[in-house]
Each structure stands twice: as C-alpha cells, then as structure tokens.
Amino acid sequence: MMCQRCGIRPATLHKVRIENGVKTEVHLCEQCARETGELPGQESPFGTTFEELMKSFFDLPFLEAPPGEPSVRALPRCPNCGLTWADFKRLGQLGCSRCYDTFERELRPVLKRLHGATEHTGKRPRERGESVRRRELARLREELQQAIAAEEYERAAQIRDRIHALEKGDGAL
Amino acid sequence: MSFEDMVRRHVRGWIVGDGPEADVVLGTRVRLARNVRDVPFPGVASAEQLHTVVDMARQAIAGLDARSGGPLKFMRMSEVAPLERELLVERHLISPMHTQDVREKAFAVRDDEAVSVMINEEDHLRIQTLFAGFQLEEALNLADRVDDRLSEVLEYAFSERAGYLTAWPTNVGTGLRASVMLHLPALAMTNRLQQVLGAVARFGVAVRGLYGEGTESIGNIFQISNQVSLGRSEDEILKHLANLAREVIGHERSSRQRMSQDRRALEDRVWRSYGVLRYSRAITSQEAMQRLSDVRLGIDLGIIKGLDQRILKELLVLIRPAHLQSFMGRELSPAERDVHRAAMIRERIRLQETPQA
C-alpha cells in the first residue's frame, strides 16, 4: 500500500481513527508521518522509538504475502526458539538467530522495505575456526615439505592425509 | 559530597572533551548489536539461557586489554543500586530499558566511559563507544576493536546473507547505529530547523531531539543517526551519515553568522539567559536547558567570555534528577529539584566565571 499523502513511498504507519462516529483510515510513509505530526519527532536518545513504531505497525496489514504466493500458507515455528510468524508480527522482534532462516521467505520483503536491501555487505566476524584452520594447514604444508626433503615418506603420507582431512573440513583442530 | 567531588565523580569522557567541530557537535556515539549463536534473544530466552550469556559475556569482556578497547569494569545490573542505574541512564551509558527487570542483565564500562557494553538488553550484547565532538571514524574503530576481540571468544549469530543477526530486523546486517549529537540554536531561532532537518531526514537518517518529553525540542539538541543497517558496509553508512551531518553543521554555522549581524537582539537574549542561570533560585530542567543553550551559543559567538564551552554538556548531565539526588544524598520532590538545580547551576558558573558584562 502506498502512502496516501505523497503517493511515492510505501505506507508504513497505519491508523484507524474514529471521529464523530466516522471511521477514517490513515496510511502514511514514515517521512509524511513525521511531517504531519502523526509520528512524534521527539524520541529517546537511545533510539527506541523507531523500533516501538515498528512494533505498532507490524500488527497491521503490513506483511502481506509476496505477490504470486498463496495468501495463506502454513507457516513453520522456529525449531530453535518456538517463535511463530504471528508472534513476530505481534512483537516486532525475532526470537533467535535461527528465526532468520525459518522465516527467510517472509522476512525478505520486510528487510527490503526497512533497508532497501536484503544482502549484507559489511564486516564479518573474525573467523576463529577458519584462521586456526588456515594456520594449521600452512604449518602442515611446511612440515610436509620438510618430510619430503628428508625422504621420510611414511611421515609425509601421514601429514598429507591430515591435510586432506583438514581441507575437507572434517579434521579435528 | 562537595560540589567538586560530585563533578569529578560524574563528569568525564566525552562530556568534558571538545573534539572536532565542537562548536556544533557535542558528541558521537556508535553502537554495535551482537548476539550469541543459537541462544534465543533476550526477549524470548529463558532465565537460564540469559544467565549463560551473562557468564559468557563476563569472561569475554575480562579478556579486553588496552589494545582491544579495555579494560572494562563488569557488573550485574541486580548489583547496581537503583539510583546508580538512573545515573547511568542520565549519562547515556545504558538505556532506560536496561534498568527494568534487571535479572540476568549486566553492564560493563571503561573508566573514561568511552566504551561500554550492555548485556541482555534487546540483544545479547550492545557495544557502545562515545566520543566528544564529531568523531565517527574514531568511534567505530574503537567499537570494532572491542568487537573483534569479543568475537574471538564468543561465537556470534551471523549469516552470510543477512550479516549480524539481531532481535529487531531494523538492526540486522552491520548491527551498527551511529549517531551524532548536534547543538542547533541558530537554526531553531531562525525557524530553519524544520526545513534543514526535514531535508536530511529525506535521505534515510533518523532525526531525534534529546530528552524529548513532549513535542518541544529541549535545549536545541538533536541527534541524527543512520536508519539503514543492511546492504551497506560500515564505512558507507558512516560516510553517508557524516555527509548529512556536515550539511547540517554548515547550515547552523551560516545561521549563526547571519544572526550575529543583528547583534543587539541576540546579545540581549544571551545575557538574559545568563542572568537567569546566574541568579535564579528555582528552575525547571526544561528552562535550564533552554537557557544553557542560549549561553552556550553566547560563548561560541564570543558574546560571553571567560566561561567554558563544556558547561553546557556538563550541566545537561548534572541537572538531571538522579544526579541531583545523588549530589544531595536523598530523594527530592520535583519542587525541591528545581531549587537544587538552580543552586547547582549557580555554583557551576561561579566556579569558572570571570565574565565582563
């Protein structure tokens, strides 16, 4: 649904107002909501209000089924934390990191709307396991060269097996 | 506690420093949201799971040395007295949410308060850095160092596609929220605030007033921060925010310049506010902040001399209810607070001034 004021951006604030017995619906994008005072410009220095806003509108028909999909599909429950999609819509918050996999399909349009993107391009955690593995591989390859140079073929074969196991990712570190 | 002890005890770090662009930019804050893999987020996790996170975080944080942004002092929120918790909120070190339902919540802070970590707030970890003035890169670098070291001990919830996984989808990706706190009195006086802040808000940053309770901005202090956290790198996010902040800074400075051409009205306003702060016997926090904003502008424009710039930031913190009550050593009614607030401001000004009226 598009913002009824600017008609450009998608509406993210949905309100039903009843005045003198007349029901009117308000659908605004965030910016128009701010400009019309529907959304208070004052927020806490910790930035919770944007999130609070999210909470209030997740409840409303914001998360429509992706086009071309049947409008109702049996949605799974996150196997790790037990959250359902309905819970998410009520809370606005996800239950655990695995929810991102469980609800991947439903979340994609949400992320697209929030961030204009769905793919992370920033920092990655330091690869603990990976760097240990890489260091170990480098050390073993050096050892292998030494074993070959010293014509210790039996030891070289053992080292080579260890390298293969590590490269396949099933070698204990 | 003497006044000077109070100041020494509570005012440090970004509050006393100046930093670049200090005439407009009061401070810079960076926050990284991080979670431990597969453990439910704090909103959903069991007490036992949260307890485990506190223990893991405590161990990881104990490993922070000077190279990795530490050392930090670690405390469980249940061991922090209620008044102390409020002090931490007023100093922007924890969120109000972190003072509620404190079981299995924890907090760690460096002595200069430039680095802090909230444990089990909305995410398992929220790493925060605070700098004086306009220092986005520095703030991110420091947060990064803490984050890198912690990630060697903790296994973070991270996906190749969505990045760092967070409780709110608004934070996913980089988990980064960078904010710049701006003092914009000239834009406010010339009624250009709406226009300028509205313009930058159109480019995907959030604009907020400081300590806003109603719809009024208090003390002409605003914060702008990035809204998007996914799909752009940390550097791109910072660059975008920095450009918009620079835009606002430029408008504020040009407004100041224009205003100072009609000096009489401005000087009158500045000195009236100075008079109120110097002599009033009771003052609300709202009025105090507005007057402090005027006085700070007066200092910046050279109208008031001999008074330190930092008086604004210091007093913004010191006149808050918990700080006043901590100073007085007892609970105060709102009316009493107004009286003690006025006394504290008079004292603070007296400590410094050699003004020539």
Ligand SMILES: [Zn+2]
């Ligand atoms: Zn609109």
Ligand SMILES: [Zn+2]
């Ligand atoms: Zn889950």
